[in-house]
Amino acid sequence: MKLPIHNRAFHYNDSFFETVMVVDGNLRFWRDHQARMREAAEALRLAIPAYFWNGELEDNLLYLARQHNSSKMGRLKLKVWRSGGGLYTPQTNEIEWLATAEPKQAIPEAGLIIGICQGVRTCYSSLSHFKGPHAPLYVLAGIEKQNKDFDDMLLLDAKGNVSELISSNIFWLKQGELFTPALETGCVNGILRRNILRWSQQQGIAVHQVIAKPEALLQAELVFASNVTGIRGIIKLENHTLPLDNERLQALKAGLQV
Structure with missing residues (x-):
């Protein structure tokens, strides 16, 4: 994977992320994750595309989990950042994003x-x-x-x-x-x-x-x-x-x- 040298997540941490659990082929608490992404986007003045909300992103994340043997129990990380260049003042409010998936074991019971x-x-x-x-x-x-x-x-x-x-x-x-x-x-x-x-x-x-x-x-x-x-x-x-x-x-x- 290659990122441009002007990547705003790298330069300014102009971004947010969500960690989502996949359990038995479903994104657990997905509606709450969507709600928090809306809150983050509003706070950062990011323009989130419609496919984040209409089911397309959910389908793609589940496909990613299946490809990485993470569908039964796995952890997805979705990183979202402002695209384009600029200094502190950005050139756009459009976004780019990256999702990764990995299998996850149940957390220990020990206190x-x-x-x-x-x-x-x-x-x-x-x-x-x-x-x-x-x-x-x-x-x-x-x-x-x-x-x-x-x-x-x-x-x-x-x-x-x-x-x-x-x-x-x-x-x-x-x-x-x-x-x-x-x-x-x-x-x-x-x-x-x-x-x-x-x-x-x-x-x-x-x-x-x-x-x-x-x-x-x-x-x-x-x-x-x-x-x-x-x-x-x-x-x-x-x-x-x-x-x-x-x-x-x-x-x-x-x-x-x-």
Whole structure:
């Protein structure tokens, strides 16, 4: 594959991406992915072609998954960027895109041990709710995770409030009510996050999108991470052991079919 030297994703990160799971020949949560792509396109002022919405792109992504033995369970990555050249001021709002596919194993059942990231903080903006523009932040958090030998890192916002993990949203249950950081903390508005909130409300579970310090996690009955690959319990934060209500965790997984 060759990209032109003026590629705007390379020069300016003028782009976004979606990670989509293929399960049993279907794009899981595809309508939610389409909704987030619309949101990203509006924020970046990108002109997305009609075939992104009318079924043509979906058919082509599933064909790609079949060609790469990823139809039973696989992960697709769709990268979308502004075409043309220009400096900060672009020449066009039209797009180019690239999709890749690879087989994926089910995520482990073992609980996560996480640390609190010290090197970077999340920052709320009109671009922080979708994937791509703030990617270097997560790269640096990933390096810190590697150096400190944690499974993941808890990212805080500029005021020290809980925001998210490196590639997952974070939730906790307390007294039967569900809590997750508000988008104002700079967290990504994850696809599974949307579905967890929707399902919980349908089940009559009180849902709160909050501004909270890390200490709130220590008082919870269950803390878990979610992204499009699935849900995993969190069993330890730094040196603090967290309770794991496995019955509730499994009920959530069953309800969402992840």
